[in-house]
Every structure is written in structure tokens, then in C-alpha cells.
Amino acid sequence: MERTTLLERLAPHRGPLVWRAGTVIEHHQETHDATTIVVDVPDWPGHLAGMHVDVRLTAEDGYEAQRSYSIASAPEDTGLAITVKRIDDGEVSPYLADELGVGDPLELRGPIGGYFTWHLDQGGPLLLFGGGSGLVPLMAMIRHRRRESSKADTRLLLSARTLADVLYADELTRAANEGVAIHYTLTSEISDQWKGWTRRVDAEMLAVVGPPPVAHPLIFVCGPTPFVESVANQLVSLGHPPERVRTERFGPTGG
Amino acid sequence: MTSEGFHLDGNGIAGTLGEIFSMEITSAERICQTCGTRSAIGAHRAYQGAGIALRCPHCGDIAALLGTMGDHGRVLELRGRWVLG
Numbered sequence: 001m002e003r004t005t006l007l008e009r010l011a012p013h014r015g016p017l018v019w020r021a022g023t024v025i026e027h028h029q030e031t032h033d034a035t036t037i038v039v040d041v042p043d044w045p046g047h048l049a050g051m052h053v054d055v056r057l058t059a060e061d062g063y064e065a066q067r068s069y070s071i072a073s074a075p076e077d078t079g080l081a082i083t084v085k086r087i088d089d090g091e092v093s094p095y096l097a098d099e100l101g102v103g104d105p106l107e108l109r110g111p112i113g114g115y116f117t118w119h120l121d122q123g124g125p126l127l128l129f130g131g132g133s134g135l136v137p138l139m140a141m142i143r144h145r146r147r148e149s150s151k152a153d154t155r156l157l158l159s160a161r162t163l164a165d166v167l168y169a170d171e172l173t174r175a176a177n178e179g180v181a182i183h184y185t186l187t188s189e190i191s192d193q194w195k196g197w198t199r200r201v202d203a204e205m206l207a208v209v210g211p212p213p214v215a216h217p218l219i220f221v222c223g224p225t226p227f228v229e230s231v232a233n234q235l236v237s238l239g240h241p242p243e244r245v246r247t248e249r250f251g252p253t254g255g
Numbered sequence: 256m257t258s259e260g261f262h263l264d265g266n267g268i269a270g271t272l273g274e275i276f277s278m279e280i281t282s283a284e285r286i287c288q289t290c291g292t293r294s295a296i297g298a299h300r301a302y303q304g305a306g307i308a309l310r311c312p313h314c315g316d317i318a319a320l321l322g323t324m325g326d327h328g329r330v331l332e333l334r335g336r337w338v339l340g
Contacts, residue, residue: 016273016277017270017273017274052266052267053270054270066270068266068267068270109270110270112266112269112270112273112281113266113269113279113281113297114279114281114282114297115265115266115281115282115295115296115297115298116266116281116297225263225300246295246297246298247264247297247298248264248266248267248297249263249264249267249300250263
């Protein structure tokens, strides 16, 4: 109930989900296959870090395609940001990445969710696990922490294929300088320059990242289903209560 | 169907469920009719095909089915005990 109350307080005008016509105010390449799109949405009711939106494209013949994207921006930020990974044979992401531009309309509805969300009032320690673009909703949490000048104990373990696949790399470096403990494992990185972890998340990594269950961290795990299941199961085996381990699963790694 | 950008859990279909429920549904919980475990709707696994199947994250049994069925139009079947709070 506490969570519902918080949600209602933060987004008092949250009525039924309606489609809104937003306008793209920023569109930039994030990595070789990811694009960040910032949208100005009139009458946006506000959101909590971790929520998502549904995006709908309608073709001239009336055909509709709809996708769900995590919100990357903090509740305090101007404009609503999503980061879209381009899937070459996808129906929606090539359009969002290649054709959409500043000034174009974009139809979306939200905010959606309430389970996979974090607000400062929930405190820490905050323990975040991101697999690939599963970083996006976690980034909203890190940005929220920063915008509120919070010193909450926050730790992130990011699993990505290579260094070039890491989203928001510069911002993560800055977050690390501002007290967020950030660890990387790069499962396909072959550069000699990379001296860090190159394997899937395991017990040894979890011990290094911490904190232990006795610290009662609030845990968010987001990424492809195998990543989420593996990490969540290991955390519960370590003794973290299942209700403290919140999960969000994406489609296959290509997703 | 492509796998592009799909959320494969209760969080990802919350927009669609939001067309039916007026409340925020991902933080509601469900007690499974088969294994008896209690989990947030957001933690349930979702499978999208012609319709949507939502399954218990523990035993995999059906939690909800949503789709269209002939003359009936949209059809929703809920299983287990949904604790809406």
C-alpha cells in the first residue's frame, strides 16, 4: 500500500492510460546500435524511475505497431527520454533510429508500471544489475539519485558485450566519481586494454559488488531473460529475500 | 513476429492490462492456484503471440490469458487469487 500511496502522491493526475502526441526534441546516437530519443509530452503526469512507456507507430494504411520502452530520464529531467536499440529486421526500432528526427511527432502512453520503480524515499542500499540495454531503467534511478543530490549507497553491475556496447559510458564514469560503485563485466570484449571481468555474473562477482543480505539492499535486475533469471536466482541463494529482488525481463539478447 | 524490444514480463504488458484495469497492476500480487507462491504481477512472465499469456514465475502455470475470440471480441481469463491491495 505504501508504494501505491507514494505513486499517487507523485503523480496525482494519473488517470486512465491515454495515447499522447509528443514531439521529438532531441535525437542522438548513444552507441553503434542505440539511439536516445527525448520527447516533449504535453500534460505528462510525471513518472518514477524504472517506469516505461508504450510507443505506437501508425502507418498510412492504418497498420499499427506498438513497443514498450523503459524511460531513461529522471523524473526531474526536462523531456522524456527513451533509448532504443536498433534491431535490423525490426518493425519499429529502425524507424525510431533512422527516420525519426527532431520536430517529428511520436505517439506514446504512460507512465506504466509501479513494481520496478525506485524513489529516493525508499532509501538504499540500492543494488542494480543491468544486462545490455537493461541498463536503461536503472539509469533513470541513477539520474534520479543525482538530481536529488542523494548519497544513497548505490552499486551497479553492468554486463555488456563489449566496451563499445556500454550505454551512457561518460555519464556512468561521472556517476562513479559521484559515489556510485560501478562494476563492469564485458562478456565478448577481446581488447587487451580491458583487464576487468569477461564472464557471466557469478557468486564471486556478487561478493565483490555487495552489499550482503544483512544490509537489506533493494535490488533491481533488468535485462534479457536468461541474465535476469541467473542473477535473481543467485541473489536469492545468497540469502536476499525474494521480495527485495525486483526483476524486469527483455526479449532475447538481440531485443 | 520479431523479438524487438519486447518486455517479457508483467511490466511489459502493463500498458495493455491498463486498458482493462484502472489501477496500477504491476505492483498488485497474485497467489498461484497451483504452487501457492505469491508474486507481484510485474514479476510474472509474459508470452506474446496471437494473444498474451501471463505465467507464474515459479511454476509456470497460467496466471492470465488475454486475446480476441471470434464473436466475443476481447477475452480475459484470470487464474489464482489476485491481491489488488
